[in-house]
Amino acid sequence: MATAGARKRRRTGARKKVRAARATTARTPLRAGTTSRDVAQLAGVSRSAVSRTFTPDASVSEATRRKVLAAAAELGYQPNVLARSLITDRSRLIGLVMGEWQNPFYATMLRLLSEKLQRREYQLMLLTATPEDDVAGAVRRLLQYRAEAILMVSCTPDPALAQSCVRDGTRLVVVNRDTGAMPVTNVSTDNARIGRDVAQLLLQAGYRRIGVVRGDPNVSVAKARTEAFKATVAASRRARLVLDQTGVVGYAAGREMIRAVLRDGGPRPDAIFCASDLTAIGALDGARLDLGLDVPGQLGIVGLGDAPVASWAPYDLTTVQLPIEPLIDAAVEALLAPATADARRAIVVDSGIVQRSTVRGPRR
Amino acid sequence: MATAGARKRRRTGARKKVRAARATTARTPLRAGTTSRDVAQLAGVSRSAVSRTFTPDASVSEATRRKVLAAAAELGYQPNVLARSLITDRSRLIGLVMGEWQNPFYATMLRLLSEKLQRREYQLMLLTATPEDDVAGAVRRLLQYRAEAILMVSCTPDPALAQSCVRDGTRLVVVNRDTGAMPVTNVSTDNARIGRDVAQLLLQAGYRRIGVVRGDPNVSVAKARTEAFKATVAASRRARLVLDQTGVVGYAAGREMIRAVLRDGGPRPDAIFCASDLTAIGALDGARLDLGLDVPGQLGIVGLGDAPVASWAPYDLTTVQLPIEPLIDAAVEALLAPATADARRAIVVDSGIVQRSTVRGPRR
DNA sequence: GCGGCGCGTGCAAACGTGTGCCAGAATCCG
DNA sequence: CGGATTCTGGCACACGTTTGCACGCGCCGC
Numbered sequence: 178m179a180t181a182g183a184r185k186r187r188r189t190g191a192r193k194k195v196r197a198a199r200a201t202t203a204r205t206p207l208r209a210g211t212t213s214r215d216v217a218q219l220a221g222v223s224r225s226a227v228s229r230t231f232t233p234d235a236s237v238s239e240a241t242r243r244k245v246l247a248a249a250a251e252l253g254y255q256p257n258v259l260a261r262s263l264i265t266d267r268s269r270l271i272g273l274v275m276g277e278w279q280n281p282f283y284a285t286m287l288r289l290l291s292e293k294l295q296r297r298e299y300q301l302m303l304l305t306a307t308p309e310d311d312v313a314g315a316v317r318r319l320l321q322y323r324a325e326a327i328l329m330v331s332c333t334p335d336p337a338l339a340q341s342c343v344r345d346g347t348r349l350v351v352v353n354r355d356t357g358a359m360p361v362t363n364v365s366t367d368n369a370r371i372g373r374d375v376a377q378l379l380l381q382a383g384y385r386r387i388g389v390v391r392g393d394p395n396v397s398v399a400k401a402r403t404e405a406f407k408a409t410v411a412a413s414r415r416a417r418l419v420l421d422q423t424g425v426v427g428y429a430a431g432r433e434m435i436r437a438v439l440r441d442g443g444p445r446p447d448a449i450f451c452a453s454d455l456t457a458i459g460a461l462d463g464a465r466l467d468l469g470l471d472v473p474g475q476l477g478i479v480g481l482g483d484a485p486v487a488s489w490a491p492y493d494l495t496t497v498q499l500p501i502e503p504l505i506d507a508a509v510e511a512l513l514a515p516a517t518a519d520a521r522r523a524i525v526v527d528s529g530i531v532q533r534s535t536v537r538g539p540r541r
Numbered sequence: 542m543a544t545a546g547a548r549k550r551r552r553t554g555a556r557k558k559v560r561a562a563r564a565t566t567a568r569t570p571l572r573a574g575t576t577s578r579d580v581a582q583l584a585g586v587s588r589s590a591v592s593r594t595f596t597p598d599a600s601v602s603e604a605t606r607r608k609v610l611a612a613a614a615e616l617g618y619q620p621n622v623l624a625r626s627l628i629t630d631r632s633r634l635i636g637l638v639m640g641e642w643q644n645p646f647y648a649t650m651l652r653l654l655s656e657k658l659q660r661r662e663y664q665l666m667l668l669t670a671t672p673e674d675d676v677a678g679a680v681r682r683l684l685q686y687r688a689e690a691i692l693m694v695s696c697t698p699d700p701a702l703a704q705s706c707v708r709d710g711t712r713l714v715v716v717n718r719d720t721g722a723m724p725v726t727n728v729s730t731d732n733a734r735i736g737r738d739v740a741q742l743l744l745q746a747g748y749r750r751i752g753v754v755r756g757d758p759n760v761s762v763a764k765a766r767t768e769a770f771k772a773t774v775a776a777s778r779r780a781r782l783v784l785d786q787t788g789v790v791g792y793a794a795g796r797e798m799i800r801a802v803l804r805d806g807g808p809r810p811d812a813i814f815c816a817s818d819l820t821a822i823g824a825l826d827g828a829r830l831d832l833g834l835d836v837p838g839q840l841g842i843v844g845l846g847d848a849p850v851a852s853w854a855p856y857d858l859t860t861v862q863l864p865i866e867p868l869i870d871a872a873v874e875a876l877l878a879p880a881t882a883d884a885r886r887a888i889v890v891d892s893g894i895v896q897r898s899t900v901r902g903p904r905r
Numbered sequence: 906g907c908g909g910c911g912c913g914t915g916c917a918a919a920c921g922t923g924t925g926c927c928a929g930a931a932t933c934c935g
Numbered sequence: 936c937g938g939a940t941t942c943t944g945g946c947a948c949a950c951g952t953t954t955g956c957a958c959g960c961g962c963c964g965c
Binding site for chain 1 (some may be wrong): 617619620621622623624626627630632637639642645647648649651652655656659660664665666667668669671673674676679681682684685686687705706709792796822826830831849850852854855
């Protein structure tokens, strides 16, 4: 506050009293803000020249460019991107809204995303959607910062929100959620195919009493995957679905779930498909250590995500590989693409099954 | 480009021809930027009134405030924070520079950090220091965005960089690195104490041939921890240090390391302290599964970090707990603290050992 | 040698906001 | 009812940039 006041007076005074007086005080950087004016003065050129030096392919002679660069270096000048954005109407900010943090693949995702954006001279603003500050709140903040595009992970905008984004010219990209008719780009895996493939894998391995376990029952892509999985199981004459459980996510929940299920009176599954590697590993530990089962002999387990932990020695989990890098590449392209008339678009990236040792080999 | 041009013409024209003409076109939001001028006009007040409505405890009558809010809602107005920052000189942006992403605790850290900052109306800008865009580059970007403070995780500024930050009035907070005489705030655990405590734990359990394994040999806090650990071992008459290895980080590296060490001709350690839970778990799997050793009987293992995986059933790793939340709380306080004359400060958060089952009980 | 042409540079007007200052309105009190 | 006091809203300037426009200068070709 105090500094700001002092500075204002300094500036104003200098302006009114022409600019002679300024020369005496200019070189003392009382406060941060060495501005283009300061370096212009030191270099003996106009502010335009400074600006043009820092604008790629602007018309500036080699001589002045050098003078300006020297002065800038001496003063430690950094162009104020906020002011620049104000006039160019491009903030070079990309917003990321995270709905959930459980999944181990988010670390890799974040790293890749920030690296790739940085390489293209964009910055990443990270927001978490919490109960008290929900998706709409996070988006509102991002709009206030004039983010050029927003990536949503593990959460969905409601249609009104999506609408207000496009009205502001802010592109919206959603990872692995069903976005229906909303004017957003959708980057996801082929969930129906994943469901089918996993089901087929289990059926061919000779499992007969199949189960499926996932988290939030309202997530549409999980629903799509599960439906395809169940349909494939149902289409087989020999096998049937004996378990369809929602609301279990994470190691502890997975471990608890398998114990409850197998102690239950109902039909015991001999294979389960978990919607997350962590859940699958929890189930695996529960089955082996708590119940003494043979995996994959008595129980087959398939996870989802191919987290690093899935390949560790005691687990060696058969799982669905999520191609993080292609997914991020697609997302970045969509985020940075010039706004088109119709923003609605869907990008599907490939994924495959990593066969390890929690599912037995195919029955001959 | 095209839109920007059109808009400029629109604005300029409207101004020159007084403002009557504007009324006819104003309500069609051709492009984003509904500005305070637009809502002022719709509400029939001046721009100042709009500004004051959105400024906490500014002098505005209830009547106009309501008019303004109604107009703002109708137009979907969001104050432009970039312009606001320009004049208030406060961007409400906090930069985070990540040097490395391996550690599983970073996910929790990021979540907590973003949540806590959001709750205080700050935003988080996430940068990764890569070989091509190093710490200095990341900081430069953040300065260009006028970030109010910067948090560095798994990386260190060089003194010149730190200097240039304080000159710009940007606070610098570094997590768990030795920052010497630099004008930065340092948030860390008591590493010497950790080293001592772990050594004592192992000695009291009766282990006699002790080893220590860590990653980057240049990280000073790891050095401090290791030194204290080694000194404590050396002070004991009965035990001695038989292994001091650097450059091993992660599951695979830990597993490989233990195999190499125990097949080596040299003296075989009967207990090791790993500078990361992941390394420790790799070593644990290597010892049990590859070499058939009894842990903790033949080999004691201590990790660092208390990652979720450390508590999983097959591991149940004895490890040093890193108090993430207190650490983040301290960091947030330091980041948001008003700039003081001398920014140099050190905050130490407590940590303790979580005793599980990879170290045997104390010898009686 | 002169008109034109192109390049480099400075001037000034924006971008969307906050806020000190002043004038007018409203309120209160005697 | 009048004067003093508080409140409220508008004007205009400032923040640090970019960029259209115009002008000056050196060079080329006829």
